[in-house]
Amino acid sequence: MSLPLLRLALRRGTSSLRTASCKSIGASKDKGKGKPKPTATLVPGSKQPITDEAAQQEYAKAETSMQGSVEWYRKECAMVETRASGRITPALLSPVRVKLPNSTSDCKLEEVATVGVRDGSTLLITVFEEHTIKFVEQALYDSKIPNIVPQRQDSRTIKIPIPKPTVEARSALYTAAHRKAEDIRVQIRKQYQTSVKRGKYAKHSIELEEFQKLNDRYVAEVDKILASLKKATGAK
Secondary structure (H helix, E strand, O other), rough: OOOHHHHOOOHHHHHHHHHHHHHHOOOOOOOHHHHEEEHHEEEHHHHHHOOOHHHHHHHHHOOOOOOOHHHHHHHHHHHHHHHHOOOOOOOOOOEEOOOOOOOOOEEEHHEEEEEEEEOOOEEEEEOOOOHHHHHHHHHHHHHHHOOOOEEOOOOOOOEEOOOOHHHHHHHHHHHHHHHHHHHHHHHHHHHHHHHHHHHHHOOOOOOHHHHHHHHHHHHHHHHHHHHHHHHHHHOO
């Protein structure tokens, strides 16, 4: 082979080796990168949970407070529904608190007396000790429960006849529950404002968005409870 042809062959061989080497390096780089993640699997910043520890603690505290308010209201509405339906149960007197002279705190009615139902239309209270009957009687008046008018039978017994609820009475019960609903909403909003103020979160932060969702969720729960009560009482 002549010298010019030999040089040409050597150039071609070197070029082929260089091309193969570049392809190998490129393939190695691509392998290191891996396949790109589909956009559907990416989580937007606004959907990420709260990661700051202090914010998490404040969130838990706010949720506990809001949940407590809603559960209290749920129980209140359950009692209202019972009264509106005409059903007579000892639970009607569960809000009653008795003040005794030698006690440092108010007592629940069941701590000083038994409560029963007679003839399906009368509540019968029997105190454990005679000297407490006047305090129980006063507590019944102080509770301001609709249609609760105590009548003392003897030294240990109080009778409370419960009339069948009229349309007007059911409407009045619902109206009172409606007012309480707004009070609960105010409590929830105050807790939201307190938590946000304490955290000093940025305007478009994840924390602020999550606290707003928490507020909206519990306010909606109050609305749901009230709507159910409206249907049960037949209020307009």
